Amino acid sequence: xxxxxxxxxxxxxxxxxxxxxxxxxxxxxxxxxxxxxxxxxxxxxxxxxxxxxxxxxxxxxxxxxxxxxxxxxxxxxxxxxxxxxxxxxxxxxxxxxxxxxxxxxxxxxxxxxxxxxxxxxxxxxxxxxxxxxxxxxxxxxxxxxxxxxxxxxxxxxxxxxxxxxxxxxxxxxxxxxxxxxxxxxxxxxxxxxxxxxxxxxxxxxxxxxxxxxxxxxxxxxxxxxxxxxxxxxxxxxxxxxxxxxxxxxxxxxxxxxxxxxxxxxxxxxxxxxxxxxxxxxxxxxxxxxxxxxxxxxxxxxxxxxxxxxxxxxxxxxxxxxxxxxxxxxxxxxxxxxxxxxxxxxxxxxxxxxxxxxxxxxxxxxxxxxxxxxxxxxxxxxxxxxxxxxxxxxxxxxxxxxxxxxxx
Amino acid sequence: xxxxxxxxxxxxxxxxxxxxxxxxxxxxxxxxxxxxxxxxxxxxxxxxxxxxxxxxxxxxxxxxxxxxxxxxxxxxxxxxxxxxxxxxxxxxxxxxxxxxxxxxxxxxxxxxxxxxxxxxxxxxxxxxxxxxxxxx
Numbered sequence: 001x002x003x004x005x006x007x008x009x010x011x012x013x014x015x016x017x018x019x020x021x022x023x024x025x026x027x028x029x030x031x032x033x034x035x036x037x038x039x040x041x042x043x044x045x046x047x048x049x050x051x052x053x054x055x056x057x058x059x060x061x062x063x064x065x066x067x068x069x070x071x072x073x074x075x076x077x078x079x080x081x082x083x084x085x086x087x088x089x090x091x092x093x094x095x096x097x098x099x100x101x102x103x104x105x106x107x108x109x110x111x112x113x114x115x116x117x118x119x120x121x122x123x124x125x126x127x128x129x130x131x132x133x134x135x136x137x138x139x140x141x142x143x144x145x146x147x148x149x150x151x152x153x154x155x156x157x158x159x160x161x162x163x164x165x166x167x168x169x170x171x172x173x174x175x176x177x178x179x180x181x182x183x184x185x186x187x188x189x190x191x192x193x194x195x196x197x198x199x200x201x202x203x204x205x206x207x208x209x210x211x212x213x214x215x216x217x218x219x220x221x222x223x224x225x226x227x228x229x230x231x232x233x234x235x236x237x238x239x240x241x242x243x244x245x246x247x248x249x250x251x252x253x254x255x256x257x258x259x260x261x262x263x264x265x266x267x268x269x270x271x272x273x274x275x276x277x278x279x280x281x282x283x284x285x286x287x288x289x290x291x292x293x294x295x296x297x298x299x300x301x302x303x304x305x306x307x308x309x310x311x312x313x314x315x316x317x318x319x320x321x322x323x324x325x326x327x328x329x330x331x332x333x334x335x336x337x338x339x340x341x342x343x344x345x346x347x348x349x350x351x352x353x354x355x356x357x358x359x360x361x362x363x364x365x366x367x368x369x370x371x372x373x374x375x376x377x378x379x380x381x382x383x384x385x386x387x388x389x390x391x392x393x394x395x396x397x398x399x400x401x402x403x404x405x406x407x
Numbered sequence: 408x409x410x411x412x413x414x415x416x417x418x419x420x421x422x423x424x425x426x427x428x429x430x431x432x433x434x435x436x437x438x439x440x441x442x443x444x445x446x447x448x449x450x451x452x453x454x455x456x457x458x459x460x461x462x463x464x465x466x467x468x469x470x471x472x473x474x475x476x477x478x479x480x481x482x483x484x485x486x487x488x489x490x491x492x493x494x495x496x497x498x499x500x501x502x503x504x505x506x507x508x509x510x511x512x513x514x515x516x517x518x519x520x521x522x523x524x525x526x527x528x529x530x531x532x533x534x535x536x537x538x539x540x541x542x543x
Contacts, residue, residue, distance in 0.1 A: 312445055314470035318410070318418055329445060329470070338445070350442035386424050386474065388449035388466040389442060404441030405519075 007323045007368045011207075011302055011361030012156050012184060017253065018209035018362070024256040025211065028249035036246045037237060047248045054255025061258040062182075062201060062218045063192035071241045072251055075215040076183045077107040079202035082217055082242065083179045084111045086228030087148050087200070088120055091177075095145035099123045101133050102344040103160075104152050105181055112150075121145070129345055130295035131160030139170045148177045153201075154185030157328060157341040157357055158294030159303025161189055168197030177226060183207050187261030188269050188300055193218055199226050205250065209362060210257030214250030217241075272360050273301035275369050279358060280304055282373035287380055289393070293328075293347055293355060302360040307351040310390035311383040316356055319379040323372050328355035350399075410471055411505035417475035422482050425464040427451040432535055435528025437520040446473045446513065450480060450520035454528055458488050465520070472510040476500050476517035489525050 008016070028050060036051045038044025055067040064070060073079045088098065100112055102124045112122045123141045127133055133151055142149070149171050154161045164180060171178040179200040185191060186201075187208050193201055204215035219241065220226045234243025261268075284290050289309035305328075308316060313329030328339030329352070338352035347355075358372070384390040389399060410418075429436045433454050440447040446469030453462040463481035467474045479500060484492040500506070500514035 310468060312469050312473070315418065315474060318415075318471040348443070349445075353442070353445040386421060386466055387468045388438065388447055389468045391426065391466060399442060404443070404447070405439055 003368060003371055005322045007364075007372060009358045009360055009364065009368075009372060010324045010326055011364075012159075012300075012357065012359035013326060014206050014212065015209045015361055016363065017211055018257060018260060020260060021210055021253045021256045025249045025253040028252050032248075034248070036248055037235065047246075050252050050255075051246055051248060054251045054258070057255040057259045057262070058203070058216055059218075061187060061262050062203065063194045063196075064218055064220075065194060066221060068239070069218055069221050071217045071219055071238045072246055072254075073215045073217055073242055074213055074244075074247075075206075076105075076181065076202045076204035077215075078242075079204070079215050079217040080105070080107040080181055081111050082228065082231050083200045083202060083219075084108065084115065084148070084150060085231055086241075087177060087179070087226070088115050088118075089229035090227045091147040092120075095143075095147040097121045097123070097143055097145040098148045098150065099125060099138060099141045099146060100150040101125045101127060101152070101162075103127050103131060103133075103155055103341055104150065105156060105183075108150055108152070108181055125151075127160075127344055130298070131155055131158050131341075131345055132295060132298060133162055133167070135163055135166040135170055138167050139174075142170070142174050142176055146174070146176050148179060150179040150181070152184075153180045153182040153191060154189065154300050155294070155341060156184050157339060158305045158345070159184070159300035160295045161185055161298040161300065163298075164191075164198065165196045171199075172197040175224075177224070184300060187258070187265040188272075188302065193220070199224065205254035205257055208257050208261050211250050211253045214247050214254050216254070268362055269301040272362070272364070275360050275364055275366065276302060276304050276358075278366065279360070279369045279373055280306075282370070283376055286377045291347075291351060293342055293345065293351075304358040304360070306356055306358070307347065307354045308356065308380050309351065309354055310387045310393060311380055312353055313355055315383060316354075316379065319383060320372075320375050322375060325359070326357045328357065329353045413504050414472055414475040414506070417478040417504070418471040421465075421474055421478040423464050423478065423485070424466060426466065427453055427462065427464050432531050433528075435524040435526070435531065437523030437525075437527060439519045439523055440469070440516050442468065445469060446516060448473065448477045448516050448520040450477060450517075450524045452484065452489070452492070452524045452528060454489060458490075460484050460487055460489060460492055469513065469516075470510075472504070472506055473513040473516065475504055476506075476513045477520060479503060480517040480521055484521060489528065492521055493525050495521055 034043030034047035036047040059067040177199045182201045199220045201218040206212040291307040293305040313327030342352040450465045455461045465477040467477045497514035497518040
C-alpha cells in the first residue's frame with residue numbers, strides 16, 4: 001500500500017473516526033434526528049433508545065455496575081470540571097481538601113487552581129522519574145478534611161500508567177472519593193472502575209476512534225453513591241447532573257467506539273505495542289544519546305516519548321514534517337516553557353526541549369513505522385551535524401561545565 | 408506555528424554550516440544561548456588582513472527560526488568589514504525572515520552571536536598585539 005503523508009503518529013491528541021463508527025452515526029443526523037428528551041413521539045423514542053444502547057456499551061467498557069452511572073458531557077474537559085467542581089461543591093461541608101498529582105492534564109490542574117481560589121486546599125503529589133505516583137504518598141496526604149483524590153489513569157505525554165487499583169484500595173479504606181481522568185488509557189490497558197474502586201472517571205470518544213465533542217463522566221451510584229452539584233443549569237438532563245440536549249449522533253458513535261474497544265482493544269494494543277517496539281528499536285539501533293521518557297513497564301502501548309539529545313524538538317518536527325507528532329519543546333508552546341510533565345519527572349530542560357512524542361494507534365502500519373524510523377534517523381543525524389552541542393559532546397566537553405549565557 | 412517561506416528555505420538548506428579552527432588568530436568565535444533555554448548558536452568568522460570577513464560558519468541547536476536566523480547572519484556578514492557586520496541589527500533579521508513576535512529572541516541571539524564572534528576576534532588581535540609589543 002502506498003504511504004499517504006503526513007503519516008499520523010499523534011494518536012494521543014486525537015484519533016480518526018473508525019469507519020464502522022461513522023456508519024453507525026450517520027442515520028442519526030438525517031432520519032433519526034429526534035431529541036432524546038422528547039417523550040411523546042417516535043422520533044424522541046428512537047433517539048432515546050439509541051442513547052441508552054450507547055450508554056450500556058460505554059458502561060461495559062468502563063466496568064460500571066449500571067448504565068445509569070454514565071453521564072454524557074461534551075468531552076473530558078467538561079467531565080473533569082464536573083467531577084472536581086461537582087464533588088467539591090457537594091461535599092464542602094465534609095472537608096475542603098483535594099489530592100491530585102503534578103502530572104495531570106490542564107483540565108484537572110486548572111480546575112484545582114480555581115477551587116483553590118475558592119478556598120479549597122489542594123495537594124499536588126510529585127511523581128517518580130518514571131512518572132508513577134507512589135500510592136504511599138496518597139495515603140500519607142489524606143487527612144480528615146480530604147474529600148477527593150484525582151489521579152489520571154495514563155498520562156497523555158509520557159504514557160505512564162498509574163497504579164490506580166492500589167490507590168483505589170487506599171481511598172476506599174479511608175472513605176475518600178477517587179476520580180480518574182481515564183481518557184488516554186481506557187480500552188488500551190485494562191481498566192475496571194468496579195474492581196479498581198474508582199468512583200468517578202472522565203472519558204472521551206475522540207481518543208478511541210469516536211467523534212470529537214462527546215465525552216462522559218462515570219459516576220458511581222452505589223457503595224458509595226457519589227453525589228454531584230451540576231455545573232450546567234437547564235432542563236435537568238442526565239438525571240440532573242448535566243443539562244443540555246444530548247448529542248445523539250455523537251453518543252451513538254461513542255457507543256459504537258466503546259463496543260469496538262471492548263471487543264478488539266486487547267488485540268489492537270498487542271499490535272500497536274509491537275509497532276512501538278519496532279520503532280523504538282530501529283531508532284535506538286542507529287542513533288546514540290536517545291532517551292526514553294516515562295516508564296519502560298507501565299506505559300501505554302502506543303506511546304513512545306523520546307528525547308534526542310543535542311537536537312531541538314521544534315526543528316526536529318520541522319525536519320520530519322512528513323510525520324505528524326508532537327514535542328515537549330518550549331518552542332511548540334505559546335508560553336515558551338518546556339513541558340511541565342517532563343519537568344515533573346526531573347528531565348532536564350535541555351532534554352525536554354529535545355523531546356518528541358510518537359503516538360501510535362489502530363491504523364498505523366509496519367510500513368509507516370519503517371518509513372518514520374528511517375526519516376527520524378536521517379534527520380537527527382543532519383541536525384546533529386548542525387548542532388554545536390553535539391560537536392562539543394563528541395569532543396568530550398561536559399556541557400554542564402560550560403558557562404552558558406541564559407536569555 | 409506557520410513559518411515564512413524564507414525560514415523554511417534556510418532551515419531546510421542552511422548556508423555555511425560548519426566549524427572554523429577556533430585556535431586560529433584570524434578566527435573569532437561567538438557561542439551564545441543556553442541548552443536549557445532551547446537554543447545555542449555558535450557563529451565563527453575568519454577575518455582577512457584588511458578587516459574583511461572572508462568566511463563565516465555556524466552551528467545552531469534550536470528551532471527552525473533559530474537555524475534560519477544564524478544561517479542568514481552568516482550569509483550577510485561574509486564579505487563585510489567587521490564594523491559593517493557589527494552594525495547588523497536583530498530587527499533586520501526579523502524583517503528579512505518575517506519572524507513572528509514569539510520568535511524575535513532567535514534574531515536577538517543571532518545579533519549577539521555576530522557581536523560575540525567579533526569581540527572574540529578583537530580580543531585575540533589585542534592579545535597578539537600585546538605579545539608582539541611586549542617582545543619589542
